[in-house]
Amino acid sequence: MLLTLAVTPYAAEPQGEPVFGFEPFVPTWLLALLAVAVVAGAVRSYARSTRPLTWLRRLALWFLRACAAFVVLACLACPVLVHATVYREKGLCFLVLDRSSSMTLTDAPKNRSRWAHAGSLFAQQQEALAELGRRFEVRRLLFDARPAETERLPGEGSADDSNVRPDGRATDLTALFERLDREAAGSDCAGALLISDGRHNTSSDPVAAVQRLRGIGLPLFAVGVGQEETPADFRDVQVKVLEVPERAYVGGHVSIVVELESTLPQPAVVPLTVTVNDQEILSRKLQLPAGTETQRIEVPYTPKELGMQRVVARAGSVAKEANINNNVRSAFLRVFRSRLGVWYVEGAIRKEFGAIRSALESAPNVKLVAINAIGLGDQVRSDLLPETDAAWQDLRLVILGDFPAKRFPRKQLERLAQFVADGGSVLMIGGIENYGPGGWHLTPLSDVLPVEMGWDDQAVQGPLKIYPTPESVGHPALRLAEDLAESAAVWRRLPELPGVNGVKGVKPAARKLLNAGLYPLLVVQEYGKGRSGVFTGDATWKWALKAGESEMLKHFWRSLAVWLTRSDYRSADKVVFVETDRLQYLLGDEVNLNAVVQETDDAKGRLADARVMASLALQNGARRTWELGRGQGTFASRNVPPNPGTYTFTVQAITPGGEELGKDSVSFQVDVPDVENENPKANLRLLQRLAGASGGTYFDAEHGGQAFEQLLQRQAGYEKTVRSSSPLWNHWSLFLVFVALLTAEWALRKRWGLV
Numbered sequence: 001m002l003l004t005l006a007v008t009p010y011a012a013e014p015q016g017e018p019v020f021g022f023e024p025f026v027p028t029w030l031l032a033l034l035a036v037a038v039v040a041g042a043v044r045s046y047a048r049s050t051r052p053l054t055w056l057r058r059l060a061l062w063f064l065r066a067c068a069a070f071v072v073l074a075c076l077a078c079p080v081l082v083h084a085t086v087y088r089e090k091g092l093c094f095l096v097l098d099r100s101s102s103m104t105l106t107d108a109p110k111n112r113s114r115w116a117h118a119g120s121l122f123a124q125q126q127e128a129l130a131e132l133g134r135r136f137e138v139r140r141l142l143f144d145a146r147p148a149e150t151e152r153l154p155g156e157g158s159a160d161d162s163n164v165r166p167d168g169r170a171t172d173l174t175a176l177f178e179r180l181d182r183e184a185a186g187s188d189c190a191g192a193l194l195i196s197d198g199r200h201n202t203s204s205d206p207v208a209a210v211q212r213l214r215g216i217g218l219p220l221f222a223v224g225v226g227q228e229e230t231p232a233d234f235r236d237v238q239v240k241v242l243e244v245p246e247r248a249y250v251g252g253h254v255s256i257v258v259e260l261e262s263t264l265p266q267p268a269v270v271p272l273t274v275t276v277n278d279q280e281i282l283s284r285k286l287q288l289p290a291g292t293e294t295q296r297i298e299v300p301y302t303p304k305e306l307g308m309q310r311v312v313a314r315a316g317s318v319a320k321e322a323n324i325n326n327n328v329r330s331a332f333l334r335v336f337r338s339r340l341g342v343w344y345v346e347g348a349i350r351k352e353f354g355a356i357r358s359a360l361e362s363a364p365n366v367k368l369v370a371i372n373a374i375g376l377g378d379q380v381r382s383d384l385l386p387e388t389d390a391a392w393q394d395l396r397l398v399i400l401g402d403f404p405a406k407r408f409p410r411k412q413l414e415r416l417a418q419f420v421a422d423g424g425s426v427l428m429i430g431g432i433e434n435y436g437p438g439g440w441h442l443t444p445l446s447d448v449l450p451v452e453m454g455w456d457d458q459a460v461q462g463p464l465k466i467y468p469t470p471e472s473v474g475h476p477a478l479r480l481a482e483d484l485a486e487s488a489a490v491w492r493r494l495p496e497l498p499g500v501n502g503v504k505g506v507k508p509a510a511r512k513l514l515n516a517g518l519y520p521l522l523v524v525q526e527y528g529k530g531r532s533g534v535f536t537g538d539a540t541w542k543w544a545l546k547a548g549e550s551e552m553l554k555h556f557w558r559s560l561a562v563w564l565t566r567s568d569y570r571s572a573d574k575v576v577f578v579e580t581d582r583l584q585y586l587l588g589d590e591v592n593l594n595a596v597v598q599e600t601d602d603a604k605g606r607l608a609d610a611r612v613m614a615s616l617a618l619q620n621g622a623r624r625t626w627e628l629g630r631g632q633g634t635f636a637s638r639n640v641p642p643n644p645g646t647y648t649f650t651v652q653a654i655t656p657g658g659e660e661l662g663k664d665s666v667s668f669q670v671d672v673p674d675v676e677n678e679n680p681k682a683n684l685r686l687l688q689r690l691a692g693a694s695g696g697t698y699f700d701a702e703h704g705g706q707a708f709e710q711l712l713q714r715q716a717g718y719e720k721t722v723r724s725s726s727p728l729w730n731h732w733s734l735f736l737v738f739v740a741l742l743t744a745e746w747a748l749r750k751r752w753g754l755v
Contacts, residue, residue: 018081023725026076034076038069057752061745068741071734080725091188091716093136094180094218095122095129097153098196100144100168102676105197105322107227107234109702114225114682115154115166118195121223121704122155128708129156136190136716139183144168145202145672147179167325169644169672171196173690174204181212189218190716191696193707197226198683198690201675210690219696221711223704226682230263234680237262237270237288238326239313246583248303248335249365256281256299258313262288263680270316274299277309286315303335308667310646322680330646332583332669336365336567341394345371345384346401348431353401355541356429359557366561367394378407385412392419396565402431402538404438405445417444421528425564430501430538432459448532450510450525451503463496464517472513474592474636477524477563479581480552484592495547497521500536511634524564526598526632531564575603575662576612578651587644587672595628595635595651595664603653603661607632610653610661619646644672 053061097118108117122129132138141147145168154164173196180192192213200206213220241259248254256274267289274282282299303309312330321327342360346353353372361368373384384407386392398416405413420426428434428449436457440446446453468478468491480490500516506523514522516537524533540557544550561567566577581592595614599607608631616639617623628635628651641647650665684700691698699707728734 018083018726021080021082021725023078023080023727024076035070035073038073039066041069053752053754057748061748064741064745064748068738068745071738071741075730075734079728081728082723082725084723089188090135090137091190091714092184092218093132093138093190093711093716094141094184094192095132095138095153096141096143096147096176096180096192096194096196098144098171098194098199099142099164099166100171100197100199100676101166101323101325102171102197102199102680102682103166103225104325105226105680106320107231107322107680107682108225114197117225117701117704118223119153119155121195122153124155125705125708126156128705128712131712132708135712141176141179143172143176143179145170145172145175147176168676170201170675171199172202172204173198173200173206173686174202174209177206177209177213180218181209181216184213184216184218188716189216190714191219191221191711193221193223193711194687195223195225195704196687198224198685198687199676199679200683200686206686206690207693210694214693214695218694219714220691220694221696221699221707222687222691223699223701223707224682224684224687225701225704226684228681228684230680233265233320234322235264235318235320236322236326236680237264237268237315237318238323239315239329240294240326242311242313242329242331244311244331244333244584246333247365248301248333249339250303250306250335252303252339252365254301254303254333256301256311256313258297258299259294260286260297260315261292261294263292264288264290264318266290268318270318272297272316273314275312275314276301288318303333306335309333309335310667330669332667334583334666339365339367340396340561340565340567342366342368342397342399342561343371343386343395344368344399344401345373345403347373347403347407347433348401349374350402350538351541351545352429352538355544355553356399356557359554360561362554363558363561365567366558373403373407380407380409382409382412384408385416395419395424396567397425397427397561400426400428400434402429402433404433405440405443408443410443414444417448420448420530420532423529423566425531425533425566427533427535427560427564429534430536435501435503435534435536448527449534450507450523450532451520451534452505452507454504457502457504460500460502460517460519462498462500462517464498464500464519464521465496466494466521467491467515469512469515472511474581474594475513475563476579476581476594477522477560478513478556479559480555490549490552493547494549494552495539495542497537497539503534503536522560529598529600531566533560533564535560574664575600575607576651576653576664578649578664578666580649580666580668583666583668585641585668585670587670588640589670591639591641591647591668591670593637593639593649597632597635597651597653597662599632600662606655606659606661607653610655613652613654615650616641617648617650618643619648621645641670644670646670 103115240261243257315327357370436453441453481487510525543553577596612628615625648667652663653661688698
């Protein structure tokens with residue numbers, strides 16, 4: 001456990017001039033006796049002299065000897081200079097201001113915004129702020145969802161405050177009180193002055209947190225701004241909802257939905273514009289009635305270009321609008337190639353044909369050709385697969401049902417194998433006459449399909465539980481729900497399979513995505529520029545008819561078709577393809593970033609040692625770069641973006657020599673739920689309760705200056721006077737005086753014949 005100790009330094013101030021004094025080694029009465037003895041000894045020593053001396057000479061000798069003795073006595077008395085120093089430790093004082101976006105609402109005194117009123121309070125209390133700084137260590141904090149220290153608050157000094165804006169998207173008073181608790185613990189505190197509208201909108205309990213402040217002696221002097229009722233002249237227009245399909249197709253029709261909510265005292269007219277990549281697709285004047293009203297506008301849109309497209313809905317503002325931050329909302333959609341051409345040919349009468357057909361033909365991005373050839377007997381037919389170049393060009397995926405290979409002309413199967421190599425895809429599902437027993441291991445598709453087959457392959461009898469392999473839980477083809485844990489739970493509750501086709505094994509370059517018991521169920525692989533797969537079961541129809549999971553049935557077959565056909569990607573010839581599981585997230589959501597690096601004709605033989613570098617960049621913000629791996633393959637990374645905004649995920653394949661073989665990127669949006677502007681009412685009662693629970697006082701907006709006065713009445717800090725002494729008795733000058741006195745006495749004695 002890491003402990004952070006905050007130490008407030010002492011301020012030392014000298015107290016007046018040094019004072020002379022004594023610190024004797026022996027008691028004073030003993031010094032007095034010694035002084036008397038010295039005088040008596042000096043008088044007696046010269047009173048017994050046998051030589052005649054004048055009284056002046058005798059007095060001079062007495063004086064010199066007495067002075068020498070008194071020097072010794074003075075040293076025993078230990079003269080010193082006493083210095084007094086006052087040490088002061090300032091108490092802590094906090095000035096805290098709410099910077100969430102609800103502070104922009106205009107319902108404070110003098111028709112000012114809550115933020116402007118707070119700034120005026122600080123501007124009016126310059127003398128009080130200076131006195132607080134002299135008496136206490138003042139720390140200034142701004143807070144929304146998180147508190148942060150600042151050098152100054154709006155209204156302090158003459159400096160421009162434009163760099164500080166009330167734009168926080170949530171308010172967490174608990175996080176603020178926990179910060180105060182950490183910083184003030186162990187210190188003497190004057191208190192905390194808080195200016196806020198009380199709009200606490202997280203799930204934590206601020207009352208429990210503020211009670212801990214009372215325990216450490218940190219009272220809260222709260223100034224409430226705003227009104228607890230919606231003002232009669234409250235005005236606000238907001239784009240509350242912008243619904244954009246995350247996936248669209250060139251030439252396809254999508255609907256963009258805008259919900260506009262207005263709260264107005266009287267009717268108004270505002271413009272509404274919707275743009276896609278800065279190109280205007282809607283411009284309309286909206287009539288907004290008095291009161292609270294929600295309008296839903298559907299905007300038709302037909303994408304014409306591939307790639308990421310940014311949609312922005314912007315509503316005009318009205319005079320004296322309380323909050324203009326919610327007048328704009330943005331989202332992303334990704335445009336893919338036109339509708340997927342799927343050819344599904346079946347050779348048996350079974351429910352699986354109907355299940356797959358229903359799942360795919362109802363998909364908005366699929367153009368399905370479904371053929372059941374049961375009435376054709378065992379004839380070899382060229383029309384079981386497309387017969388013309390134009391028909392092949394319209395296809396992206398061929399699904400093979402229960403057929404023996406001999407039903408197809410070999411040239412048709414060769415064309416199918418080349419179709420996959422050129423960027424198409426093929427999927428073989430389970431059946432009695434498929435795989436090895438159907439002779440498919442002797443066809444051109446034996447190299448294309450991801451499993452090894454033989455004549456002696458036996459069907460595996462169930463029941464067999466379906467489950468994703470551990471390394472494939474998050475694979476796009478297996479995502480039955482947005483949340484990975486929920487997706488895994490769906491797979492666990494799906495019905496067991498009655499049996500699957502047995503195969504000899506999975507090819508080294510293939511990837512097993514699903515198991516049925518101990519046996520492979522769904523296996524895929526890259527082949528040339530395309531992809532191939534096998535699904536060895538034939539009973540997914542039970543998901544809908546017996547388990548009520550019709551939506552999961554559709555989701556699985558559509559997701560598998562999308563992944564096999566690379567419909568998530570802009571070009572089948574690209575070396576690098578990237579994707580995210582969604583394009584819109586809320587702050588705190590985990591983002592699944594995926595990349596596929598595959599060999600193309602241009603990059604052939606150069607990918608083995610290539611570094612796969614990824615970067616995640618916030619628009620006009622920080623960028624993080626890391627290495628996903630080396631060579632071709634599928635790469636995944638999970639991230640939790642720390643801030644809201646537009647992010648771009650980019651992946652590059654770079655050779656050791658620095659050559660870029662391929663690059664792709666995808667953008668996505670991370671938003672914070674705008675809970676600040678859902679309700680304009682201030683929560684002043686909460687502030688009153690918090691101030692009382694901390695041992696402090698609540699003040700309304702008009703009497704906020706009294707909070708500064710009450711804070712100045714607090715006493716906090718520590719003061720101590722420390723005295724130190726500098727000894728004078730051991731100074732070299734005293735020794736010289738002592739020697740000089742004895743030398744003078746000896747010289748006079750010698751001159752006068754006493755020696």
